[in-house]
Amino acid sequence: MRIAATLITLNEEANLPRALASLSFCDEVVVVDSGSSDRTAEIARAAGARVLHNPWPGYAAQKNFAAASASCEWILALDADEEVSPPLQQELARLKGHGPDRDGYSFPRLARYAGRWIRHSGWYPDRKVRLYRRDRARWVGDYVHESVVVSGAVGELHGDLLHYTCDSLSEHLATLNRYTTLAAQEMAAQGRRASPSRLLLSPPWTFLRSYVLQAGFLDGAAGLQIGLMAGLYVYAKYAKLRELTASP
Numbered sequence: 001m002r003i004a005a006t007l008i009t010l011n012e013e014a015n016l017p018r019a020l021a022s023l024s025f026c027d028e029v030v031v032v033d034s035g036s037s038d039r040t041a042e043i044a045r046a047a048g049a050r051v052l053h054n055p056w057p058g059y060a061a062q063k064n065f066a067a068a069s070a071s072c073e074w075i076l077a078l079d080a081d082e083e084v085s086p087p088l089q090q091e092l093a094r095l096k097g098h099g100p101d102r103d104g105y106s107f108p109r110l111a112r113y114a115g116r117w118i119r120h121s122g123w124y125p126d127r128k129v130r131l132y133r134r135d136r137a138r139w140v141g142d143y144v145h146e147s148v149v150v151s152g153a154v155g156e157l158h159g160d161l162l163h164y165t166c167d168s169l170s171e172h173l174a175t176l177n178r179y180t181t182l183a184a185q186e187m188a189a190q191g192r193r194a195s196p197s198r199l200l201l202s203p204p205w206t207f208l209r210s211y212v213l214q215a216g217f218l219d220g221a222a223g224l225q226i227g228l229m230a231g232l233y234v235y236a237k238y239a240k241l242r243e244l245t246a247s248p
Contacts, residue, residue, distance in 0.1 A: 016031075105154065106154060108160050208227075
């Protein structure tokens with residue numbers, strides 16, 4: 001079993017060294033960059049990665065391009081702000097040794113937010129399929145929240161994939177603004193509409209679900225902020241959808 005790690009990048013010089021350092025068990029590392037103006041490509045090459053340049057076609061398309069560019073049958077897809085934890089590294093090395101019995105594997109993803117690991121708030125275990133046979137899976141999702149669809153059996157691994165998210169409220173707000181625009185565009189393309197009742201009711205329900213039902217209060221102040229930002233995300237997404245679909 002040979003594994004190629006694939007990463008897509010744009011100005012990721014701060015995150016990339018950590019991600020690359022966690023991939024020593026891989027047989028190949030492919031970094032597909034969409035036009036960084038910082039040291040991303042230099043850092044990747046210095047770490048032994050093969051760097052390709054491809055104009056930005058969207059998240060799923062760029063990740064499928066990266067997988068198609070690898071030389072290995074098995075793909076481990078990472079984002080630049082993620083890291084394979086030591087327990088997951090060991091688990092993947094063992095899997096390489098005895099060979100796979102599935103067509104894809106999911107891992108739990110543990111997020112670090114505002115200096116704290118988040119184990120509640122609906123953020124954990126947040127399982128993601130990230131290891132897959134290239135000929136049996138593909139990325140889907142034209143706008144945001146892309147995911148892997150596997151044509152076959154999916155197994156579960158137990159080590160955490162570490163995700164380093166926002167360090168500050170301003171960073172979170174910038175990310176929220178970008179992603180809600182993409183989400184609204186996706187819904188508009190699907191012919192969806194946002195009613196006034198959805199704008200009114202969805203944000204408080206989203207906060208209550210995250211902070212109370214999903215025990216976000218156990219994450220301290222970070223959990224409160226996550227819940228409030230989740231409600232704001234929903235409001236902004238639907239408000240932008242109403243703008244996009246409003247009659248002239």
